[in-house]
Amino acid sequence: MIAGYNSDKPRNENIEGISVHYLPVYYDNHLGFIQRVISFLKFIYQANKLALRIQDIDLVYAMTTPLTVGLLALNIKRKRKIPFYFEVGDLWPEAAVQMGIIRNPVVKSLVYQLERKIYKESEKILALSPGIRNYIAKAVPGKKVYVIPNMSDVYFFKPGDSTHEHLGKFVVSYFGAAGKANHLEYLLEVAGLCQDHLPQVHFRIMAYGSELQRLQHLTVPTSITNLEFIPYGSKNDVKALLNGSDAVYVSFANYEILNTGSPNKKITQTV
Numbered sequence: 001m002i003a004g005y006n007s008d009k010p011r012n013e014n015i016e017g018i019s020v021h022y023l024p025v026y027y028d029n030h031l032g033f034i035q036r037v038i039s040f041l042k043f044i045y046q047a048n049k050l051a052l053r054i055q056d057i058d059l060v061y062a063m064t065t066p067l068t069v070g071l072l073a074l075n076i077k078r079k080r081k082i083p084f085y086f087e088v089g090d091l092w093p094e095a096a097v098q099m100g101i102i103r104n105p106v107v108k109s110l111v112y113q114l115e116r117k118i119y120k121e122s123e124k125i126l127a128l129s130p131g132i133r134n135y136i137a138k139a140v141p142g143k144k145v146y147v148i149p150n151m152s153d154v155y156f157f158k159p160g161d162s163t164h165e166h167l168g169k170f171v172v173s174y175f176g177a178a179g180k181a182n183h184l185e186y187l188l189e190v191a192g193l194c195q196d197h198l199p200q201v202h203f204r205i206m207a208y209g210s211e212l213q214r215l216q217h218l219t220v221p222t223s224i225t226n227l228e229f230i231p232y233g234s235k236n237d238v239k240a241l242l243n244g245s246d247a248v249y250v251s252f253a254n255y256e257i258l259n260t261g262s263p264n265k266k267i268t269q270t271v
Contacts, residue, residue, distance in 0.1 A: 002047045004039075010046075021050055029179055029209040033101055040068045051076050059123075060084035067092045067111070070118030083123035088132050089150075091257055098255045099180065116140055131260025156235070160243050169202040173245040175238050178209035183253035188218055191227040203227040203249075206241055 001018055004025035011022045025043045062073035062084055073084040093111040096102045119140040126146050127133040133145045178184055194201040216229055252258040
């Protein structure tokens with residue numbers, strides 16, 4: 001397995017019999033569009049060099065996002081004469097186009113061509129939701145697309161002792177990204193309404209992303225007191241948050257393409 005992580009040195013680790021290669025490619029939700037593209041290209045360059053050195057590869061399993069990982073899979077397929085499977089968890093570039101991130105007509109045409117080529121060249125396509133499957137079926141008619149939804153570690157994330165800190169309250173928690181695609185302003189708006197009409201409801205947000213600081217500032221002038229921001233944490237922290245919650249919240253901005261998403265909410269600590 002080849003993955004990127006925020007460090008200045010590569011490292012290799014054996015995890016349950018799987019050799020995991022970590023490449024030092026900085027990536028953060030706070031990065032702008034151009035900076036993200038640079039990070040993606042750095043990863044492709046480093047991963048390609050590494051993958052071509054590894055022996056006895058029979059199959060490539062490439063996971064989006066970003067779509068550019070497909071370029072890596074295409075090159076390994078060509079150089080090593082082996083097939084690749086392509087797992088699609090987010091529809092890029094369609095999401096970037098609908099959200100106005102990609103506007104240039106020439107760039108749009110190029111990335112859509114790249115998308116279709118990757119789909120056509122893959123041995124199998126695995127979509128993480130029916131909506132993603134339906135989109136790909138229209139993009140490349142006749143291509144078989146399998147649906148395998150996201151899974152959770154049900155042995156770890158199982159009900160435990162309650163850590164309810166707000167006795168008498170109905171606690172709604174959000175954990176995951178705080179980016180433009182998540183549009184957590186919806187949750188802030190609901191919290192404001194509940195403060196006036198349903199004071200027994202309390203909200204908690206454990207998130208990290210480019211919009212987090214702005215969201216925190218939005219709560220100050222409105223005096224939303226039934227909402228708290230919890231520091232970004234590990235999966236153990238998420239488990240504790242779940243044990244102290246009555247409901248969880250999943251959020252997407254109001255773009256049609258985001259309705260196809262397969263939420264994979266996870267919080268991890270930087271190593």
